[in-house]
Amino acid sequence: MNYNFDRLIDRKGSGSIKYDKMSFFFGRDDLQPLWVADMDFATPDFILDAIKKRLEHPVLGYTMRQEGFFESYMRWARKRYRWKVSRQWLDFSPGVVGGLALSVLSMTGEGDKIIIQPPVYHPFFDVVKGNARQLIENPLQRDAEGNYRMDFDHMRSIIDPQTKMIIIANPHNPVGRVWRRDELEELAEIAVKHNLIILSDDIHADFIYKPNQYTPLASIDEAVAQQTVTVTSPSKTFNIAGLSTSIVVIPNENLRQKYRNKIKDMHLFLGNIFGNIAFETAYKKGEAWLEELLKYLQTNIDFVTGYLAEHIPEIKPVKPEGTFLMWLDFSGLNLPHDKVKDILINQAKLALNDGKSFGQNGENYFRLNIATPQSNLKTALEKMLVFNEF
Numbered sequence: 001m002n003y004n005f006d007r008l009i010d011r012k013g014s015g016s017i018k019y020d021k022m023s024f025f026f027g028r029d030d031l032q033p034l035w036v037a038d039m040d041f042a043t044p045d046f047i048l049d050a051i052k053k054r055l056e057h058p059v060l061g062y063t064m065r066q067e068g069f070f071e072s073y074m075r076w077a078r079k080r081y082r083w084k085v086s087r088q089w090l091d092f093s094p095g096v097v098g099g100l101a102l103s104v105l106s107m108t109g110e111g112d113k114i115i116i117q118p119p120v121y122h123p124f125f126d127v128v129k130g131n132a133r134q135l136i137e138n139p140l141q142r143d144a145e146g147n148y149r150m151d152f153d154h155m156r157s158i159i160d161p162q163t164k165m166i167i168i169a170n171p172h173n174p175v176g177r178v179w180r181r182d183e184l185e186e187l188a189e190i191a192v193k194h195n196l197i198i199l200s201d202d203i204h205a206d207f208i209y210k211p212n213q214y215t216p217l218a219s220i221d222e223a224v225a226q227q228t229v230t231v232t233s234p235s236k237t238f239n240i241a242g243l244s245t246s247i248v249v250i251p252n253e254n255l256r257q258k259y260r261n262k263i264k265d266m267h268l269f270l271g272n273i274f275g276n277i278a279f280e281t282a283y284k285k286g287e288a289w290l291e292e293l294l295k296y297l298q299t300n301i302d303f304v305t306g307y308l309a310e311h312i313p314e315i316k317p318v319k320p321e322g323t324f325l326m327w328l329d330f331s332g333l334n335l336p337h338d339k340v341k342d343i344l345i346n347q348a349k350l351a352l353n354d355g356k357s358f359g360q361n362g363e364n365y366f367r368l369n370i371a372t373p374q375s376n377l378k379t380a381l382e383k384m385l386v387f388n389e390f
């Protein structure tokens with residue numbers, strides 16, 4: 001390994017939400033934080049160096065994105081996802097959730113129905129309800145083997161003429177599914193038939209564990225590309241989420257124009273100097289670093305899985321196919337959800353995301369962020385041994 005992912009970095013006092021906002025969310029701040037989806041690893045040197053170099057120039061005035069910004073993503077998509085993205089499909093977004101909200105606002109109308117599939121990343125609820133659209137839920141189902149599936153029959157049954165959009169996460173946060181090509185094809189068929197826009201949040205697309213393969217929905221065929229808006233960023237991959245710089249991919253000219261008008265009207269297109277530099281540098285120089293990171297994360301997943309199976313078998317992780325998040329099923333403990341939460345916070349002193357915050361079917365689940373040095377995970381799992389007393 002050329003990079004050191006074992007290094008423990010004290011993030012307290014750095015303005016980190018994960019470390020410095022715990023008392024607000026958990027009622028105390030003496031917890032080990034394993035919640036917010038950023039990583040405890042250092043942002044890679046090649047990105048920090050590019051930012052430092054820019055700081056050698058003393059003026060931080062208005063900035064613009066160079067063509068290299070967009071080209072870096074086009075190359076990355078082609079090389080890593082085998083997806084040929086055209087330059088004219090691309091636009092900027094100040095963060096991925098911002099891109100989702102701008103798409104909802106610009107491409108649907110008030111009162112329109114938008115489908116989401118809980119348990120799912122909680123801001124999906126906000127970008128729909130907060131913008132006065134109707135939220136329609138198509139909960140994911142766990143099959144007999146414990147794998148999460150989209151419920152296509154239910155999806156078909158809830159679509160009506162007011163339904164205009166479906167928002168997916170690929171890979172899916174929090175359950176860690178990487179949607180297979182055949183699943184995306186079925187989804188695409190429904191969307192094309194009913195003229196639904198699919199808003200695909202692919203922020204976790206670089207975190208894929210073998211043998212799973214990420215398929216960009218819009219790469220399936222031209223018809224689905226015309227109805228797909230993909231929002232993504234290197235922000236999770238390279239731990240630069242604090243720079244709020246993302247990209248939208250909109251092959252459909254009409255939808256793209258709507259997006260552009262909205263981002264212009266709201267004056268949100270400027271971006272920031274460091275976000276632009278970090279984005280471009282990440283995609284240009286980041287492959288070797290990412291490959292090592294993925295190996296490290298896989299060992300963390302194996303470590304958590306093995307530890308729980310051996311020491312607390314009542315807590316069952318759902319095997320992640322992608323993301324650096326593990327969806328832990330506590331139902332084997334036969335304790336009420338709120339009791340588990342209380343033990344996690346007040347006895348184990350751990351801050352995990354509450355499964356219920358991801359909506360329907362989140363009861364008895366908590367989400368563990370494994371993008372941290374393995375010694376941290378070991379400490380956290382040892383604290384969880386307290387569950388053996390119940």
Ligand SMILES: Cc1ncc(COP(=O)(O)O)c(C=O)c1O
Pocket residue numbers: 037094095096097098121169173201203204233235241244246
């Ligand atoms: C699925 C998903 N989308 C978006 C985000 C956040 O994106 P941003 O910070 O760029 O708005 C997260 C962060 O956890 C996420 O998991």
